[in-house]
Amino acid sequence: MKILVPVKQVAVLDEDFELRDDGLDADPDFIDHESNEWDDYSYEAALQIMEAHGGVEVVPMTVGPEDAEESLRRCLAKGGERAIRVWDDALTGAGPATVAKLIAAVARREGADMVFAGTLSADHSYAMTGICVAAELGWPHVAVVTALEYQPGAATATVHRELEAGLVEKMTVECPAVLTIQLGINQPRYASLRGVKQAKEKPVDELSPADLGVSGEELAASASFRLRRMFKPARGQAELIEGTAAEQAARLASIIKELRGAA
Amino acid sequence: MSPLDTTESAQQITRILFQGFPGWLEAAFYIVGFSAIGVFLYGCYVQVRKYRRGRPLSISPLGRGVWDMVQLMLSHRTLSRRDPAAGHTHWLIFFGFGLLFLGTSTITLEYDILAPLAGVKFWYGDFYLWFSLVMDIAGAGLIIGLLYMMYRREWLALPKLDYARPDRGPQDPDYDRSGYRREDWAFLWALVLIAVTGFLLEAARLVWLRADPLVWDYRWWSPAGAAIAWLLNATGMSAEGAGTLRVGLWWFHGLLALTFIALIPFTKAKHMFTAMAALAIRDPRPAALLPKADLSASGIGAGRITDFTWKQLLHFDACTKCGRCHEACPANATGFPLSPRDLVLTLREFANDTLSSAALPAGEALAAIGTGVNQVRPETLWSCRTCAACVEICPVGIEHVPVIVEMRRALIDMSSMEPTLQKVLQNIQTKGNSLGENKRKRPAWTKKLDFKIKDAREEPVDVLWFVGDYASFDPRYQKVSQAFARILHAAGVDFGILYEDEMTAGNDVRRVGEEGLYQHLAETNIETLGACTFRRIVTTDPHTYNTIRNEYPEFGGRYEIEHASAMIRRMLAQGQIRLKKKLDYRVTYHDPCHLGRLNKGYDPPRESMRMLGAEIVEMKRTRDNSFCCGAGGGRIWMPDPTDKQKPSENRMREAAQIDGLDVFVVNCPKCMNMFEDARKSTGNEERFQVMELIELVAECMDYDQHGGAAGQAATG
Numbered sequence: 001m002k003i004l005v006p007v008k009q010v011a012v013l014d015e016d017f018e019l020r021d022d023g024l025d026a027d028p029d030f031i032d033h034e035s036n037e038w039d040d041y042s043y044e045a046a047l048q049i050m051e052a053h054g055g056v057e058v059v060p061m062t063v064g065p066e067d068a069e070e071s072l073r074r075c076l077a078k079g080g081e082r083a084i085r086v087w088d089d090a091l092t093g094a095g096p097a098t099v100a101k102l103i104a105a106v107a108r109r110e111g112a113d114m115v116f117a118g119t120l121s122a123d124h125s126y127a128m129t130g131i132c133v134a135a136e137l138g139w140p141h142v143a144v145v146t147a148l149e150y151q152p153g154a155a156t157a158t159v160h161r162e163l164e165a166g167l168v169e170k171m172t173v174e175c176p177a178v179l180t181i182q183l184g185i186n187q188p189r190y191a192s193l194r195g196v197k198q199a200k201e202k203p204v205d206e207l208s209p210a211d212l213g214v215s216g217e218e219l220a221a222s223a224s225f226r227l228r229r230m231f232k233p234a235r236g237q238a239e240l241i242e243g244t245a246a247e248q249a250a251r252l253a254s255i256i257k258e259l260r261g262a263a
Numbered sequence: 264m265s266p267l268d269t270t271e272s273a274q275q276i277t278r279i280l281f282q283g284f285p286g287w288l289e290a291a292f293y294i295v296g297f298s299a300i301g302v303f304l305y306g307c308y309v310q311v312r313k314y315r316r317g318r319p320l321s322i323s324p325l326g327r328g329v330w331d332m333v334q335l336m337l338s339h340r341t342l343s344r345r346d347p348a349a350g351h352t353h354w355l356i357f358f359g360f361g362l363l364f365l366g367t368s369t370i371t372l373e374y375d376i377l378a379p380l381a382g383v384k385f386w387y388g389d390f391y392l393w394f395s396l397v398m399d400i401a402g403a404g405l406i407i408g409l410l411y412m413m414y415r416r417e418w419l420a421l422p423k424l425d426y427a428r429p430d431r432g433p434q435d436p437d438y439d440r441s442g443y444r445r446e447d448w449a450f451l452w453a454l455v456l457i458a459v460t461g462f463l464l465e466a467a468r469l470v471w472l473r474a475d476p477l478v479w480d481y482r483w484w485s486p487a488g489a490a491i492a493w494l495l496n497a498t499g500m501s502a503e504g505a506g507t508l509r510v511g512l513w514w515f516h517g518l519l520a521l522t523f524i525a526l527i528p529f530t531k532a533k534h535m536f537t538a539m540a541a542l543a544i545r546d547p548r549p550a551a552l553l554p555k556a557d558l559s560a561s562g563i564g565a566g567r568i569t570d571f572t573w574k575q576l577l578h579f580d581a582c583t584k585c586g587r588c589h590e591a592c593p594a595n596a597t598g599f600p601l602s603p604r605d606l607v608l609t610l611r612e613f614a615n616d617t618l619s620s621a622a623l624p625a626g627e628a629l630a631a632i633g634t635g636v637n638q639v640r641p642e643t644l645w646s647c648r649t650c651a652a653c654v655e656i657c658p659v660g661i662e663h664v665p666v667i668v669e670m671r672r673a674l675i676d677m678s679s680m681e682p683t684l685q686k687v688l689q690n691i692q693t694k695g696n697s698l699g700e701n702k703r704k705r706p707a708w709t710k711k712l713d714f715k716i717k718d719a720r721e722e723p724v725d726v727l728w729f730v731g732d733y734a735s736f737d738p739r740y741q742k743v744s745q746a747f748a749r750i751l752h753a754a755g756v757d758f759g760i761l762y763e764d765e766m767t768a769g770n771d772v773r774r775v776g777e778e779g780l781y782q783h784l785a786e787t788n789i790e791t792l793g794a795c796t797f798r799r800i801v802t803t804d805p806h807t808y809n810t811i812r813n814e815y816p817e818f819g820g821r822y823e824i825e826h827a828s829a830m831i832r833r834m835l836a837q838g839q840i841r842l843k844k845k846l847d848y849r850v851t852y853h854d855p856c857h858l859g860r861l862n863k864g865y866d867p868p869r870e871s872m873r874m875l876g877a878e879i880v881e882m883k884r885t886r887d888n889s890f891c892c893g894a895g896g897g898r899i900w901m902p903d904p905t906d907k908q909k910p911s912e913n914r915m916r917e918a919a920q921i922d923g924l925d926v927f928v929v930n931c932p933k934c935m936n937m938f939e940d941a942r943k944s945t946g947n948e949e950r951f952q953v954m955e956l957i958e959l960v961a962e963c964m965d966y967d968q969h970g971g972a973a974g975q976a977a978t979g
Contacts, residue, residue: 190680195676
């Protein structure tokens with residue numbers, strides 16, 4: 001019984017940032033990286049199943065450059081014995097469908113029984129990757145899972161999804177399946193720095209798309225959309241009204257008059 | 264001059280042991296005596312076996328510790344602090360018991376060893392008479408001391424002696440501590456009875472032998488016995504009657520004393536040994552320098568009772584339940600489920616439960632953290648502020664803070680912590696600061712200055728200012744950092760900072776138990792500092808000061824470091840800071856734990872304030888008894904429950920009792936953060952201000968300094 005948990009190292013932007021010259025991304029000088037918060041929850045969900053039952057293996061994986069290994073080490077610090085990193089420089093800027101193709105290839109190669117992905121990633125927020133993996137594998141999927149009952153090896157899993165206004169949807173999904181996990185489903189554990197250091201001893205398999213039998217043409221063909229431009233919206237102007245209550249009221253009145261006059 | 268009448272043979276002035284006893288009765292006594300010693304030795308063996316089940320630890324050099332212990336025993340200094348009556352009466356008990364024990368040993372030395380083996384006798388004549396006098400004084404001292412202790416327990420009803428537990432409720436099976444109270448009373452009564460029957464026995468012997476001038480004429484060398492003998496004579500007691508009484512008392516006294524000796528290793532009486540040992544092996548800086556953990560080992564911290572060192576297991580047995588730590592602890596004072604005393608006693612009971620039998624129980628039975636009987640609860644461990652008020656006042660040298668931090672290390676390893684703390688630790692891992700701010704924003708506070716602070720990474724400086732997290736990011740304290748920068752600049756100090764490359768120094772990261780992250784921070788900062796050229800370090804943050812001063816050397820970072828208050832005092836004294844006015848404030852000063860108790864920096868801030876002209880009114884809890892603001896030990900990263908008083912509020916109420924207080928002076932960024940809030944939440948916003956020492960200096964300083972000390976370096 002094996003659970004594959006795809007994780008992502010996400011970009012964190014400075015408050016004041018600038019765009020790259022080609023306008024397709026932020027300038028890397030203003031970007032820090034960290035593990036995607038949703039993936040803490042999906043990995044925790046997998047670890048809890050592993051700890052509650054015997055014979056369960058949890059394998060974290062990522063599609064990303066060497067820096068992204070840090071996210072895998074953080075996973076291994078919490079549990080699990082090995083990880084997989086897929087990369088080729090041609091994957092820079094790859095979209096969710098392309099990444100999903102590679103995750104699905106790993107799932108097949110590993111003979112995974114379940115895939116737990118995060119609902120979305122904090123930087124791009126497509127919320128697509130997990131769903132695309134299900135499509136690639138031809139497995140059923142449930143998105144935005146807020147509770148999970150699953151016995152390893154069972155034919156079905158029972159999950160909750162939280163909808164608008166707190167409405168809860170309870171459903172049964174046939175396994176194997178892809179679940180995308182929502183924040184708050186559990187309390188993710190802490191990866192101590194000692195654990196992260198000790199996890200450096202654990203193996204991380206490095207694979208290229210070719211190793212997984214995915215050709216460059218297939219990757220190129222899988223792109224479901226093209227990013228045209230990134231831009232900063234014009235900032236709204238805010239004014240802090242100061243002074244005594246009377247002064248503040250007078251200023252507020254003049255602003256309202258001004259706006260009415262403009263309308 | 265000899266007290267003896269020269270016509271009598273000095274040899275005959277003595278006490279004949281076992282006088283009038285048939286041989287078989289004397290033999291019976293020896294059988295009982297050796298049995299008692301046997302039980303005593305077995306008890307010692309069981310205790311030592313228990314301690315040896317802890318982790319090994321080598322302590323060297325031992326000589327100085329033993330000498331310190333002897334001095335402390337003789338002076339009773341640690342026992343008399345903050346409770347002189349208890350200290351002085353314990354002194355009477357200690358010396359009374361000690362002398363009586365030495366006296367009995369002296370008799371044994373002659374009667375059982377030197378006389379039969381070498382024919383040497385010395386217990387007669389002048390020596391015997393002086394001996395008798397000293398023993399009587401010792402016995403009287405012992406009784407007076409014990410009676411005071413009884414009075415103290417029964418009539419003073421001190422809260423610190425009621426054994427009420429903040430970490431357990433009445434529904435818990437290990438809540439009840441009445442067994443301790445019974446043991447206390449049994450201990451006192453046993454000793455009182457031994458001492459009193461000793462005097463009665465002495466008197467009965469005198470009356471029995473009143474016809475013998477060699478005994479009767481010298482009776483006043485045993486004044487207590489002689490006085491009682493006078494009373495017995497006055498009642499018309501016959502010599503034969505006194506002889507019978509003597510035999511009965513002899514056996515009662517002897518059996519009680521031997522029983523007491525046999526039970527020493529099993530009862531609170533063992534503190535005679537454990538407390539002395541604890542003092543002899545105590546660490547001079549137990550809270551300031553925490554033990555370094557091996558990160559490559561399979562486990563970390565003290566999750567099991569056997570993870571403690573033998574020294575810590577001995578400490579658990581050294582506690583005499585005096586309750587001074589219970590009284591001093593800020594967590595206990597504000598209703599948190601922690602009393603340092605109960606923590607130590609819980610671990611003592613747990614060690615006795617698990618480590619006393621011949622076989623060591625396996626695995627989980629040794630888990631010292633949990634919610635079971637005699638396990639320490641996680642919320643107890645998280646209540647600690649590592650302020651070291653307990654360590655400071657413990658009369659027997661128990662080191663609570665490292666015990667708590669070792670257990671926290673195990674909790675962190677199990678990821679058992681407040682979610683807010685987890686978030687902070689994650690932030691520090693990725694961003695190098697506890698506030699979750701972007702690294703690049705660390706020097707943002709310098710933008711408000713009209714000069715540029717030197718970049719110590721780029722050019723050599725005389726003074727490297729290690730700013731710290733709260734001093735860099737906390738909006739209120741940023742004003743203090745800016746003021747300190749202006750003071751240094753105007754005083755002509757050649758100083759610089761590390762800008763974006765400074766990471767939190769890690770003092771509190773270590774104290775919450777994240778040792779791996781702490782070591783990473785220390786190593787990274789030491790590497791950064793290693794690439795800079797400077798003569799010494801200064802910081803306004805006592806936490807940063809403590810860890811760089813005491814803990815960085817273990818990681819290869821040896822620096823001359825000064826807290827800002829010491830630097831300010833020096834600059835004021837040497838005229839490097841010149842004043843344009845003096846303060847007419849009435850102020851009180853709050854000693855930060857990490858500057859005061861942990862590093863003894865009590866005086867520089869006070870001397871500085873005096874030089875500024877401020878009138879200092881001390882709070883009751885001051886200097887080594889300062890009451891923690893509540894932020895230490897990483898508690899600043901954990902929310903305090905809203906239904907309890909915060910330690911900072913408790914402190915604000917104490918300060919508010921000072922008539923006409925203008926300013927509550929702090930000397931630490933974390934104290935500032937705590938007290939600015941507490942001043943508002945206790946309704947003292949209109950009554951007084953919370954200010955940093957640095958802000959007082961800034962108020963008085965003449966920034967237009969020309970020539971003189973200011974001319975030493977370019978002022979930009």
